[in-house]
Amino acid sequence: MSRPALTKRGPFRADQLHDGDPYELSNGYPILCLPTGGRGSAAVRTGAAVLGSDPLVEAAGVDTGYSPSPETLRAPDIAIGNVPKEPGWVQGSPLLAVEYADTGQDEKDLPVKIRELLDAGTRFV
Helix, strand or coil, X not given: CCCCCCCCCCCCCHHHCCCCCCEEEECCEEEEXXXXXXXXXXXXXXXXXXXXXXXXXXXXXXXXXXXXXXXXXXXXXXXXXXXXXXXXXXXXXXXXXXXXXXXXXXXXXXXXHHHHHHHHCCCEC
């Protein structure tokens, strides 16, 4: 489900979603995020291993859910920084977010997702 071209806030909030639900939220609107295919999952695994092995990296995660505001929930493929070892969605954003674009990716939503992460404090995408 792509985000409607509306400036009005949608009806959903991040606290209504649960771990494993196949949605992200953008301004209160659900975005369907289907499982990753083989090529994409292999790329994420490799990228996370390489980035996470850097001695300066204190925290890394895969598909970590970030909720910088109640109506936003985004889960970049790889997150570096701000990945606490606690349950629940993470407030704020990661320092670095990596998103792989592959078959099945909602390409119209990708620039919106990038903008939302940058606006929330992510420094590198």
